[in-house]
Amino acid sequence: MMVTAEEEARRATSVLDLSAAIDFATRSHARALAALILVSLLAFLPGFFQIPPVDRDEARFAQATKQMLESDDYVDIRFQDETRYKKPVGIYWLQAAVVKTAETIGIAHARTDIWLYRIPSLLGAVGGVLLTYWTALAFVSRRAALLAGLMLASSILLGVEARLAKTDAMLLLTIVAAMGSLGRIYLAARDARPLPANSWLLPTILWTALAAGVLLKGPLILMVAGLAVAALSIVDRSARWMSALKPLSGTLWLLLLVLPWFVAIVARSGDSFFAESVGQDLFAKVGSGQESHGAPPGVYFLLFWLTFWPGSMLAGLAAPAVWNVRYEPGAKFLLAWIVPSWIVFEVVPTKLPHYVLPLYPAIAILAAGILDHHALSRGRWLQAGTVWWFIIATALALATITLHMVFGEELGFAAWPFAAAAIVLSLFAWQLFVIDGAERSFVRAAIASVCIAFAAYGTTFAALPALFPAAQLAAYMEGANCENPAVATAGYHEPSLVFLVGTDLKHTDGAGAAEFLGAGGCRFAFVESHQLRAFVQHAEAIGLRYAAGPQVDGVNISGGRRVTIAVYRAEAPP
Numbered sequence: 001m002m003v004t005a006e007e008e009a010r011r012a013t014s015v016l017d018l019s020a021a022i023d024f025a026t027r028s029h030a031r032a033l034a035a036l037i038l039v040s041l042l043a044f045l046p047g048f049f050q051i052p053p054v055d056r057d058e059a060r061f062a063q064a065t066k067q068m069l070e071s072d073d074y075v076d077i078r079f080q081d082e083t084r085y086k087k088p089v090g091i092y093w094l095q096a097a098v099v100k101t102a103e104t105i106g107i108a109h110a111r112t113d114i115w116l117y118r119i120p121s122l123l124g125a126v127g128g129v130l131l132t133y134w135t136a137l138a139f140v141s142r143r144a145a146l147l148a149g150l151m152l153a154s155s156i157l158l159g160v161e162a163r164l165a166k167t168d169a170m171l172l173l174t175i176v177a178a179m180g181s182l183g184r185i186y187l188a189a190r191d192a193r194p195l196p197a198n199s200w201l202l203p204t205i206l207w208t209a210l211a212a213g214v215l216l217k218g219p220l221i222l223m224v225a226g227l228a229v230a231a232l233s234i235v236d237r238s239a240r241w242m243s244a245l246k247p248l249s250g251t252l253w254l255l256l257l258v259l260p261w262f263v264a265i266v267a268r269s270g271d272s273f274f275a276e277s278v279g280q281d282l283f284a285k286v287g288s289g290q291e292s293h294g295a296p297p298g299v300y301f302l303l304f305w306l307t308f309w310p311g312s313m314l315a316g317l318a319a320p321a322v323w324n325v326r327y328e329p330g331a332k333f334l335l336a337w338i339v340p341s342w343i344v345f346e347v348v349p350t351k352l353p354h355y356v357l358p359l360y361p362a363i364a365i366l367a368a369g370i371l372d373h374h375a376l377s378r379g380r381w382l383q384a385g386t387v388w389w390f391i392i393a394t395a396l397a398l399a400t401i402t403l404h405m406v407f408g409e410e411l412g413f414a415a416w417p418f419a420a421a422a423i424v425l426s427l428f429a430w431q432l433f434v435i436d437g438a439e440r441s442f443v444r445a446a447i448a449s450v451c452i453a454f455a456a457y458g459t460t461f462a463a464l465p466a467l468f469p470a471a472q473l474a475a476y477m478e479g480a481n482c483e484n485p486a487v488a489t490a491g492y493h494e495p496s497l498v499f500l501v502g503t504d505l506k507h508t509d510g511a512g513a514a515e516f517l518g519a520g521g522c523r524f525a526f527v528e529s530h531q532l533r534a535f536v537q538h539a540e541a542i543g544l545r546y547a548a549g550p551q552v553d554g555v556n557i558s559g560g561r562r563v564t565i566a567v568y569r570a571e572a573p574p
Helices: 005-012 019-025 029-044 057-071 090-104 114-136 142-153 156-161 168-190 201-217 220-236 240-245 247-269 272-287 299-307 311-324 329-347 353-372 380-408 413-431 438-458 469-478 495-501 510-518 529-541
Strands: 486-490 506-508 523-528 546-556 561-570
Touching: 019 029, 019 142, 019 438, 029 114, 029 142, 029 438, 057 090, 057 114, 057 495, 090 114, 090 168, 090 201, 114 142, 114 156, 114 168, 114 353, 142 311, 142 353, 142 438, 156 168, 156 299, 156 353, 156 438, 168 201, 168 220, 168 240, 168 329, 168 353, 201 220, 201 240, 201 247, 220 240, 220 329, 220 353, 240 247, 247 272, 299 311, 299 329, 299 353, 311 353, 311 380, 311 438, 329 353, 353 438, 380 413, 380 438, 413 438, 469 495, 469 546, 469 561, 486 510, 486 529, 506 510, 510 523, 510 529, 510 561, 523 529, 529 561
Parallel strands: 486 506, 486 523
Antiparallel strands: 523 561, 546 561
16 A cells, blocks of 8 residues: 555654644543643743842842831832832732742741742733633634643743743733633623623623732723723624623722722822822833833734744734634624734834733634634745744754853753754644644644743753842852841842842942941942942042952843952951
């Protein structure tokens, strides 16, 4: 019997055929959820415990939470002596609850273990994946819902946010919960179908999620949901379905949940909170590119192909079919979730990759639904785009090795097996796309993404101390043989140093560091190279006796430049 080339290729790659695993996982909701949890943890946990605090946002959030614990004040938000009113209190409460629990059960050094502050982000990321599955079930089959969850779990952007102690992963969870319930209400009202036996359940989920999102990041969640509601009402030329949202009682419930803290912070700060959060943060982002993050419209579209990789390749292939079904109720809702908010994000000058993360679940559901109906584009020029599975995986894999050579001055052999596996899997995903189909190819690409996570986070970032100078300085302080050391830093002023060394860290210049050591006692000064001359000159002028400690050579990740920091210790007079 003759064997065709396609059959031979299929046999040769049968070890990479995971369709049976997908079949097994979709036999029940419990199995599907278990599979998504497993994939999420494999994607999110490498490096989660080992990577030191990352500047600047993560360290700022963690330090503000630490100060809440130190002061036992859970209303005000501060970074050292400055107020931090750019975001509401939600994420700080979640982080504080985790750290407080860790202290209660006896985890040592809980307040400076950054991984504890990351747990809400991890839970938000995993929860966002599971809620994407739940949301998708209102629009597509169980198999497609599982694939949508896998797209989100394996995406580059969510993998980053799951490891950072800040708001965005948990905000994703609240937005998907809100939009999942909103979608079910819309479909039921539009088709005149009754809601579940407890008609209050979905509206309660919706308004509770909206309240949680407001406490996490202010009005952003209201924008996403509100624009979707407005778009649907305009396209359908009717807003009658909105009565099923129970808007009056829902609004009262939302206010009941969010107002207590807002009243408390206004009583504490007057109008300072709204002046900083709305005037200095929100309006600054809308009016100009805040903190050098300005970019023209279209940037999010370009970044999408990397940040949603590997699912972005399927999204491109699904686009023509999505356009064809755009008036179907499910597709209409998902597009209302995506398009208006995406336009706003593109128009606003300030752009950061994570801003569009709450829109990715809807994209995943659309792409998975089209894939499930075997309606992906067969156009050669679109299918040729699957080469980016291989190109991006190869680029990321080689980047991990390059980081080892440049910043670690070694070959980083621990990353090689994961990098090689990612390259091989992505090569099969691309080359066998026509032979094996989109589903199998995507699953291979998703596994390649998990391998990239092990290579990048588990064996690269966690193994390169030069990328985290603050951690090296803090390690030196832990070995200092004195009680209650006082520390000043000149030139190197990153939030991670405050978090690791202590809230009382003094920020100064070279001359101020010399004066600081001159006060005597157990004192240390961290002096960056460009402040060194001023330090030495002032030390000589005041007759300061000091001892030189180690020198830390590293990279300021947030500033993108190399730094050299010398450590000095006050020397007791003879």
